Amino acid sequence: xxxxxRVRSVLGKLAPTVCAVLLxxxxxxxxxxxxxxxxxxxxxxxIDSRTLPAPVAASDVLREAIANTPQPDVAGHxxxxxxxxxxxxTASISMPNAGNAQRAQALAERWSVTITESEIAGVVVRxxxxxxxxxxxxxxxxxxxxxxxxxLGGGLAGTPEAVMIAHFARIHVVSIxxxxxxxxxxxxxxxxxxxxxxxLLTERPAKSMALGGTSAGGGLALASTLxxxxxxxxxxxxxxxxxxxxxxxxxxxxxxxxxxxxRALVSYHGALxxxxxxxxxxxxxxxxxxxxxxxxxxxxxxxxLVTGTRDLFLSDVVRVxxxxxxxxxxxxxxxxxxxxxxxxxxLTDSPEMHQVFGELGEFLLRHLQ
Amino acid sequence: xxxxxRVRSVLGKLAPTVCAVLLxxxxxxxxxxxxxxxxxxxxxxxIDSRTLPAPVAASDVLREAIANTPQPDVAGHxxxxxxxxxxxxTASISMPNAGNAQRAQALAERWSVTITESEIAGVVVRxxxxxxxxxxxxxxxxxxxxxxxxxLGGGLAGTPEAVMIAHFARIHVVSIxxxxxxxxxxxxxxxxxxxxxxxLLTERPAKSMALGGTSAGGGLALASTLxxxxxxxxxxxxxxxxxxxxxxxxxxxxxxxxxxxxRALVSYHGALxxxxxxxxxxxxxxxxxxxxxxxxxxxxxxxxLVTGTRDLFLSDVVRVxxxxxxxxxxxxxxxxxxxxxxxxxxLTDSPEMHQVFGELGEFLLRHLQ
Numbered sequence: 001x002x003x004x005x006r007v008r009s010v011l012g013k014l015a016p017t018v019c020a021v022l023l024x025x026x027x028x029x030x031x032x033x034x035x036x037x038x039x040x041x042x043x044x045x046x047i048d049s050r051t052l053p054a055p056v057a058a059s060d061v062l063r064e065a066i067a068n069t070p071q072p073d074v075a076g077h078x079x080x081x082x083x084x085x086x087x088x089x090t091a092s093i094s095m096p097n098a099g100n101a102q103r104a105q106a107l108a109e110r111w112s113v114t115i116t117e118s119e120i121a122g123v124v125v126r127x128x129x130x131x132x133x134x135x136x137x138x139x140x141x142x143x144x145x146x147x148x149x150x151x152l153g154g155g156l157a158g159t160p161e162a163v164m165i166a167h168f169a170r171i172h173v174v175s176i177x178x179x180x181x182x183x184x185x186x187x188x189x190x191x192x193x194x195x196x197x198x199x200l201l202t203e204r205p206a207k208s209m210a211l212g213g214t215s216a217g218g219g220l221a222l223a224s225t226l227x228x229x230x231x232x233x234x235x236x237x238x239x240x241x242x243x244x245x246x247x248x249x250x251x252x253x254x255x256x257x258x259x260x261x262x263r264a265l266v267s268y269h270g271a272l273x274x275x276x277x278x279x280x281x282x283x284x285x286x287x288x289x290x291x292x293x294x295x296x297x298x299x300x301x302x303x304x305l306v307t308g309t310r311d312l313f314l315s316d317v318v319r320v321x322x323x324x325x326x327x328x329x330x331x332x333x334x335x336x337x338x339x340x341x342x343x344x345x346x347l348t349d350s351p352e353m354h355q356v357f358g359e360l361g362e363f364l365l366r367h368l369q
Numbered sequence: 370x371x372x373x374x375r376v377r378s379v380l381g382k383l384a385p386t387v388c389a390v391l392l393x394x395x396x397x398x399x400x401x402x403x404x405x406x407x408x409x410x411x412x413x414x415x416i417d418s419r420t421l422p423a424p425v426a427a428s429d430v431l432r433e434a435i436a437n438t439p440q441p442d443v444a445g446h447x448x449x450x451x452x453x454x455x456x457x458x459t460a461s462i463s464m465p466n467a468g469n470a471q472r473a474q475a476l477a478e479r480w481s482v483t484i485t486e487s488e489i490a491g492v493v494v495r496x497x498x499x500x501x502x503x504x505x506x507x508x509x510x511x512x513x514x515x516x517x518x519x520x521l522g523g524g525l526a527g528t529p530e531a532v533m534i535a536h537f538a539r540i541h542v543v544s545i546x547x548x549x550x551x552x553x554x555x556x557x558x559x560x561x562x563x564x565x566x567x568x569l570l571t572e573r574p575a576k577s578m579a580l581g582g583t584s585a586g587g588g589l590a591l592a593s594t595l596x597x598x599x600x601x602x603x604x605x606x607x608x609x610x611x612x613x614x615x616x617x618x619x620x621x622x623x624x625x626x627x628x629x630x631x632r633a634l635v636s637y638h639g640a641l642x643x644x645x646x647x648x649x650x651x652x653x654x655x656x657x658x659x660x661x662x663x664x665x666x667x668x669x670x671x672x673x674l675v676t677g678t679r680d681l682f683l684s685d686v687v688r689v690x691x692x693x694x695x696x697x698x699x700x701x702x703x704x705x706x707x708x709x710x711x712x713x714x715x716l717t718d719s720p721e722m723h724q725v726f727g728e729l730g731e732f733l734l735r736h737l738q
Contacts, residue, residue: 044422045440047629053413055622057688071414253424253678253707257630260416309622309687315678318704319426325703326724333702334694335687338622355695 052261055310055338061350062338066263074260074267081271086182089278092271093152100157107160107348111167115159121195124177128162134170134361140208140368142166143200143236144175145193145224147215147342149245149275151180161214161345164353165240169361171210174200178220185281186290193224194231201234207369212240212304214345215313219245222292222320225300238367239303240360243313243341244320246293248276248285252315262312262340293320302330304363306356308339332363421630424679424707430719431707435632443629443636450640455551458647461640462521469526476529476717480536484528490564493546497531503539503730509577509737511535512569512605513544514562514593516584516711518614518644520549530583530714533722534609538730540579543569547589554650555659562593563600570603576738581609581673583714584682588614591661591689594669607736608672609729612682612710613689615662617645617654621684631681631709662689671699673732675725677708701732 054067083089108115112131117124128144142165146158154177162175178192193211200209212221218241228235250268259267280290288295293316303324307317317333324331336344336352344352423436452458477484481500486493497513511534515527523546531544547561562580569578581590587610597604619637628636649659657664662685672693676686686702693700705713705721713721 044420045630047419047421048443049418050416050625050628051413052416052625055684057616057620057622057684074417247426251426253426256419256421257626257678259419261414261626309626309684314704315424315426315706318678319706322703322705322724325728333704334691335683335702335704336691337684337688355691359694 058338059351069263072260072266077266078270097157104159107163121199123192126175128166128173130166137171142173143211145213145217145220147217150279168357181278206234207237210238211236214242216245223289226295241305243307246320247291247316254314264341265312297324297327300329302367308336310340427707428720438632441629441635446635447639466526473528476532490568492561495544497535497542499535506540511542512580514582514586514589516586519648537726550647575603576606579607580605583611585614592658595664610674612676615689616660616685623683633710634681666693666696669698671736675703677705679709
């Protein structure tokens with residue numbers, strides 16, 4: 001066969017690329033055999049600067065929110081959210097907490113959801129009751145653990161997501177106001193969830209209850225379930241792991257690929273890294289009860305997982321999902337176009353919010369007993 | 370409350386960031402309200418250059434393959450894979466096709482799989498038979514459509530994935546050698562799948578057969594199913610959509626975020642864009658039978674979907690999955706850490722290959738009748 005000169009030169013220079021590009025999964029073994037700069041830890045790839053439009057295929061609500069978000073400033077973010085002392089942490093918490101408490105009240109009022117405070121086993125909880133309970137859920141319960149990187153979300157500020165779950169899934173919710181650093185690092189949060197869980201187990205069947213939350217809440221739900229199993233306690237009928245902070249180290253690939261692209265988290269460095277160390281309080285961050293991605297999911301309850309293509313935690317969520325599936329767990333992964341960490345809970349009335357919490361509701365109907 | 374000066378200044382400047390970072394889903398409504406550069410189409414974000422190590426949490430096989438892959442060169446790739454004439458396309462095809470035909474034979478020999486050529490309804494097909502058939506699959510069939518961006522993979526070169534499916538899922542496979550451009554653009558490929566499907570329907574129940582493939586094969590499986598429904602033909606019992614080329618336009622967000630990061634596809638521009646136009650032959654690329662992401666999935670068969678965090682098509686796969694779930698379809702999404710487009714089929718003996726085709730086999734056992 002005679003090739004034009006240009007094509008022959010192309011084939012000579014770039015055959016592995018042509019091969020890889022066009023017949024995926026068929027000649028890919030050849031990829032990586034060409035000479036060039038390897039991507040080891042010591043010699044990583046340098047990814048060029050790129051332009052990133054707002055995602056055309058995301059929902060209108062999300063796309064507009066992104067279009068109106070100032071371009072994430074990684075260096076500025078790290079500088080502004082690196083806190084040196086417990087006092088700086090405490091100070092950084094009060095303003096967002098006030099906003100979140102207001103949001104919880106506004107959502108509750110709008111959807112006619114009630115929030116009442118009490119205690120279970122000495123731990124402060126908030127009972128969140130929707131206007132209408134699904135007939136199938138009358139005697140069931142969703143046990144909610146809030147997000148906030150283990151530092152934010154104390155008090156009423158931890159309940160906006162609990163209100164969403166109660167409203168969309170039409171189920172009773174108890175949201176645990178677990179203890180947090182700086183005063184109470186790990187294992188206080190896990191201990192509080194265990195204490196509440198033990199108490200709830202005396203009142204109702206384990207499989208009639210779900211456990212879960214978003215971000216640190218998702219991670220804490222996974223870690224607490226690992227702890228239940230260590231203690232020989234019965235596990236919930238279903239888990240909700242919304243973009244769970246399942247690995248408190250910078251290990252997942254998306255921490256590199258989505259840095260400066262996730263509009264909510266921006267970067268591992270700064271607040272997240274600081275919060276990880278504050279929570280672990282000198283312990284190895286890879287301890288499974290701190291970073292449940294390193295735990296054993298054998299025998300875990302059915303788990304509903306959500307993340308987004310722009311989520312800094314994308315890799316960590318899919319790692320947990322894979323590990324669960326390999327362990328034989330019923331694990332349902334859902335990834336949203338253009339969604340940064342927690343956008344689905346942040347954007348009230350977005351299609352993402354409706355889909356995530358609506359489908360979570362269907363998942364609970366399918367798996368709670 | 371008294372804040373230290375530094376903290377006060379931080380809160381004043383970056384409260385929305387602190388808020389967004391730490392209590393995800395609770396104060397996120399505030400994100401985007403600050404002044405700054407918006408990310409509209411006319412004024413996208415500029416994402417800085419970044420260093421990207423090989424993904425630590427990927428399998429050893431994948432991580433080493435990536436570490437040994439030369440850093441993707443976007444500009445060079447585009448230049449080298451932009452073909453101007455049908456002759457240049459044809460020339461670019463022969464070398465990878467030869468490699469893929471060899472790979473198919475090597476895999477078949479290794480796993481004692483046989484490949485025999487015949488015709489169904491005037492269309493060339495290859496019957497791929499594994500050493501052992503699962504007892505449940507004795508009278509079932511997997512109808513395979515190969516990848517290759519609608520230009521590569523003709524002949525034996527289209528069968529490596531068919532061999533994998535036969536071997537791992539222990540099922541009879543018929544792989545369709547559909548017509549392709551430059552000579553036969555759309556709708557030849559869809560027409561050929563329809564012709565074979567019509568013929569198979571006279572011999573066995575529709576729900577005893579699966580349909581699917583990777584990349585263009587995954588897209589063609591989805592498009593063909595849309596066509597079956599238009600024609601009133603019964604649909605398969607299950608679909609396999611391995612990182613399907615479901616949108617032939619550059620719309621998905623991952624086309625921007627993963628450009629130069631996906632080691633297999635590298636960029637939409639160059640070969641992929643050229644192949645899209647060659648296949649569509651002047652038609653609107655958003656035609657659902659060309660880009661099934663724009664189709665209506667109502668009533669679709671249970672579908673098994675796979676992609677990876679580094680896949681250029683990540684967004685398009687999750688868009689299809691979401692659209693299916695909203696339409697009430699049983700759709701199972703699986704995303705692999707660090708995986709570029711088609712890596713799972715490219716890396717023989719990788720954990721990714723075993724998981725993908727092993728779980729596909731379980732999916733078929735669950736859904737075929």
